[in-house]
Amino acid sequence: MQHQALYVAGVWQDTAERWTVSDKWTGTELGTVSVATKQHATAAVDAAEDAMRKGLPPYARARILADVSRLVEEHADELASLITAELGKPITASRAEVARAVVTARLSAEEAGRLPGETVPLDAVEAGGGTFAFTVPCPRGIVAAITPFNFPLNLVLHKVGPALAAGCAVVLKPSEHAPLTAGLMVRLFERAGLPAGWLNLVTGPPSEIVDAWLHDDRVAVVSFTGSSAVGWRLKSQSPRKLHVLELGSNTAMVVAADADLDRAVPDATTAALSGSGQACVSLQRVYVERPVADRFISALVRSFADADYGDPRDERTVVGPLVNRDAAERLLNWMTAAEQAGARLAVGGDVTDRLLAPTVLVDVPRDSPLLCEEAFGPVVSVIVVDSVAQAIDEVNATGYGLNTAIYTRSLATSLEYAKKAQAGSVLVNMPPSFRADHMPYGGVKGSGQGREGVKYAIADLLQEKLVVLRP
Template sequence: MSRTTSGRTFSTAGGWQDTAERWTITDSWTGADLGTVSVATKQHATAAVDAAAAAMRTGLAPHARARVLAEVSRLIETHAEELAGLITAETGKPITASRAEVARAVITARLSAEEAGRLPGETVPLDAVEAGDGTFAFTMPGPLGIVAAVTPFNFPLNLVLHKVGPALAAGCAVVLKPSEHAPLTAGRLTALFERAGLPAGWLNLVTGPPADIVDAWLADDRVAVVTFTGSSAVGWRLKARSPRKRHVLELGSNTAMVVAADADLDRAVRDATTAALSGSGQACVSLQRVYVERPVASAFQAALARSFAATPCGDPRDERTVVGPLISRDAAERLAAWVAAAQRAGARVAAGGSVEDRLMAPTVLVDVPRDNPLVCEEAFGPVVSVIVVDSVSAAIDEVTAADYGLNTALYTGSLATSLDYARRAEAGTVLVNVAPSFRTDHMPYGGVKGSGQGREGVKYAVAELLQEKLVVLRP
């Protein structure tokens, strides 16, 4: 297990530093010590901004940014198994899912390198009006400024890269606060950037209490952008406290899937299982609600319950494991309480429902009240509620009534139904006969309503971090 960051986990232009207080990070399954990280203060957070500001004053040419990002891509691929093992150790993500995350991170870094070399700009035909006669005009893209990146535990490598890669491609220095549940992976990535030749100050890792660190960045006018992935409550609070900054917010959801009577049920069950249980259901696009037309509801419910019951759970290092431990005992206890409350309100458990320590069995619930938290809020675990509807149209009404709108999926054999769903469903991404957890690292990705604002996906994230300057010349 890598301990690269142990003893040097606060990185600024001054190099890796220790602090007076340290946290010990333990293995998510065995409880063994993995290493320690420095606990930074507000003063350290401000020092990181100082380093970022100094770096941006010096500048870094696009070709240099591209070279570093391409080398980071290569280094991640070289250290793939080590990084996957570290992700699994810190978060409990099953090792096969951790390997998949590392493979995606290779792509994210490579895409960022490519975007560094093709920042957009355009000519503007001012002579389209009389006042513009004799002028030549063009736009010059430039970095918005320092980016404060706050990242979650569930994709501790690739989601960090979705913040850092586009920021560096755009020419923005970064101050990074990773999840306190997974700081070692972020530290290892920071060390790879250092090894790839990224000059000091361009990536500044700060580990410690979110409130102290993020408070300092929100109050600092030198920080131009806050990019955050996490809960809706926290994301909107960050925006309210710093309205003059630009915000890219990838927030929560309670992802819905609709199964029409003419759907391929085998495919729908297979994809629902994958979408609900990958990463133990700890992703903002994890499937949480399934609306099924009445004629096929019984068959779908029974098949999904069998599929969930057959899903391997347990040790995340076991190659067969699909569902590993949740990130904390508190998370498991909260979800168990939600399931118990739903049962008291009339819901029935068709599969799973049990919790042992931090491991929750894949759970299918039916007859869940529409106002229950498992339907209305974000569960963030391996739990799905199956809801019977009389029509796809009725399902669309329920899907769009939610405060969230990230991904949603429809399973049907009808083109007309598909197009109607695409028009009416309120979500950042509408998928047809594709699992609702689907995401590639170059697609525009983001939500509407309570699920956030702005778009990730490398090209689109770069655009969020640029500002255009218009240049007008009259020879």
């Protein structure tokens, strides 16, 4: 058992109300966290404002972020164990997340030392003759970082790292499902010497915390990862702020008739089941051309049947429990409705408490939530199509567009898909769940706006100031 207080202005502050955090697999209590009020949220902004007024030079920000990268690596086992306990994420996936977080912090440190600026040739026009002009990158201001449960370390660092690199102080509200991991990360920043106010941790109900930040003009940027409904609502409530929104999806993959099935099947399995399917880019829809449909489905079913699920601390486990019972019951209801409408359950479908067996359904109706909405679990729907052109139409027939993939040996087909697929990223002969932490990452349509990926996130957090000199 441990207790985690709020972290505001460099001080750990307790509150009268506390929440209990439990192990997702065993149900045992892991610890408690302080619950903030609107006043605490405002105090965090006060501290961030004071920090930015005092300033922190880029070389100091770079050094601190590099130290955090080193500390995350040193505490890798502790962090991975905590992620698994808080979320039920399989331990191998938790270790992979920590390894990525080491890279995210390191990339942020590197970018802090090379913030972009440029000379502007004003003398290209007569009025600018005799001048010398250049741009200076300036931080937009305080960043409100609102993070999800599914990657409680790396996605937090994807907001905090670029913000600090850009010179923006942060007020952070992590998911109520994973506050302890965020708290441990904040302690590592504290150990690295981050001055007071540059990173403030506030845990508690969004209705109190986020509402205060949305209506505080000192908060310049809202960086949110989560559901589409919530993300767009945040933007509508504070339209004058810059919003970086990484929202939901129902990721699709196309298997062409000439695809290498020995590559496509294991990649589809990994993309669907990694992290128990609880990722924005988890594979949810597969459109397979008819000539290879039977072979692909049979191989995919075998692969899913062989995937171990259960205790997330078991090294063999691929799929652990979902975040809560509501998530499992929602998927069970969607699957039941799909079967009643004509879908065929090929493997899986068993639900025990929060645990859903790896599941494949075939011929799911086009209006099923399993195709139209975000499943966020270890379930894949396979649809047989007559052509890649038909597959493209069906891939695009959704309100989302984050990552998508196609498996084909044809360069022409690959380029056609890359041109026509409505998504932020198109991957060819690679799993659609792929993400490198320095690549531009984000969606189109209902999947959000703006881009993560350290350098690209920093670009959103800077604004150019033009300086013109006339000697």
